[in-house]
Amino acid sequence: MTSLALKKVTKSFGAVDVIRGVDLDIAAGEFVVFVGPSGCGKSTLLRMIAGLEPITSGDLAVGGARMNEVAAARRGVAMVFQSYALYPHMNVYKNMSFGLETAKMPKPEIDTRVRKAADILQITHLLDRKPKQLSGGQRQRVAIGRAIVRDPKIFLFDEPLSNLDAELRVQTRVEIAKLHADIGATMIYVTHDQVEAMTLADRIVVLRAGVIEQHGSPLDIYNKPVNRFVAGFIGSPKMNFLSVAVAASQDDSVVLNLAGKQLTLPQPVPVGQGAPLTLGVRPEHIVAEGAGGVSPDGVSLGTFTVMHVERLGGQTIAYGNLDDRQTLTVALDGQRSIAAGDKLSVSIPAERCHLFGEDERRIGG
Template identity: 70%
Template structure:
């Protein structure tokens, strides 16, 4: 069941178009993450859904009703701000109750709702405090609590974890995921952090320059990025991109030249000899040794990082193209070592010169 739909939604600031006709449907109970580099329009899109930013064109539909000109409080949404935006002069209880008091709910009902939300978030003992007496993580919870008490059909999160330290960020991320399971409401979450996107989302929407680049389940984006931008954006460390040249078609697939190696990629694409393309290989999929399906050549290591669980090696192939590899466990690799590197067929991503994916 569709909870929210965007139809050709456009946002203009003066003559500059920052959202260029976005179409998207979000189902009830879905956790959708808008992700993209800064300036891609993800926050603007969220604010348009919230009603904080007027919509210049197209339609915003929530539960079958056009919401373009409906005030924020009547859209059935609640929002958690990056800055939390807690009212500094009100206690935690008052912060959470403010919206309900505005709506004119009876005091008894307000108390029940606030208490319930406080229990879910384990902040009952903080209700009498002012925001300034809370830690960053506690403020975050209050901000979420303020959203919960509204019992919205859609939760909007605008980079809610970016003001927290690394440890708390991971912890809160897990809690938000649990909260979603518990409440079951639709959640739209904006972040520039692809790890947050991968871990939280049922569906990721990748935006760039006001356009949806790809929209799909996290693993689909990881396994089959639609273009070079997505491929580089999803995954950490970043995917390696190697310049290759078309050689010929054979029965097993298409043959490309990469430095001294001939590599065979399973694709039906036919191009003229010498046509340039890009091979994308994720650092974690690269293997060492001579048995790989696709041989990438010899890597001369220039720098090694030992993470304990993994070993990262940075280096260059024979023709000077740089390559990063991630190997499981602790490997005895040193600078200036040479490694034979390769990859399985299924892990090859082939992109044309326009950046779009060529193999399936």
């Protein structure tokens, strides 16, 4: 188990800055997930840690030792690639042993390690096969096995589930979590799938345009996104963003204008009357009256006209408008008897409201 530290790390491809000053400390044994939209630099950052991309400036330390110039294989890291990158001409055993042979490890030791890893991953019966003869899930295991045999201090995963079908993806996700629990190594995992991020991570790092927007535990990020981008990126269905204006700003509360009505939130805002703000409400936190829900102490959002309904069985998702035509998505538990054209009165508990200023940053705690 080893810690990892990034200090003011940057990366430029020619004139393009891909990573623009990343500071991050990862504790030993932690499972950290990098998420962000494509092009945010999450894979590049992972590859810089791996040693596949040179670091333009800043420091990378593994277990306290600076690693910027150290060859990839000597950093004590192992990587699982998106395409698995199994050597097509080598069988499974050889795929796993190749790195150890390169390191000139004695044969018996190699054999012990390969068989142990194969045992953990239950691929012992596949050792003689070539990658071509394996299913996607089996290839995935071999790719992980190739990482395990090297007994790395840090595991790096680059979107490892993106080539699997939905069912296998869930299954493998659980297995990776179990693997982390079993061997306790530090793991860094890149994905654009926020469900993977939420389910796997001890800590999520949200990246945008080469900058860390926020890092913290999955629930921290869900509950207290620091800005509108993070709020919109984490959570499904996506958070609703409603344009509101400050009607009155008091010491311990604020009155907002929304769709011709006023609502009061018990939190101060640092802006005066008339200032435009964004109110963020997660679809699953909205309560709809007239559809079986009750909202004893929620703040009313007004009347919601349903345009379209998606029935997922366990959840009913309604898409529609408020009175001022602002779109709203509402996710209700269970199976509700609502249909397009229905008008519902919707509200939300005050503590579930997120306010974002004009600079898109979160206001309040």
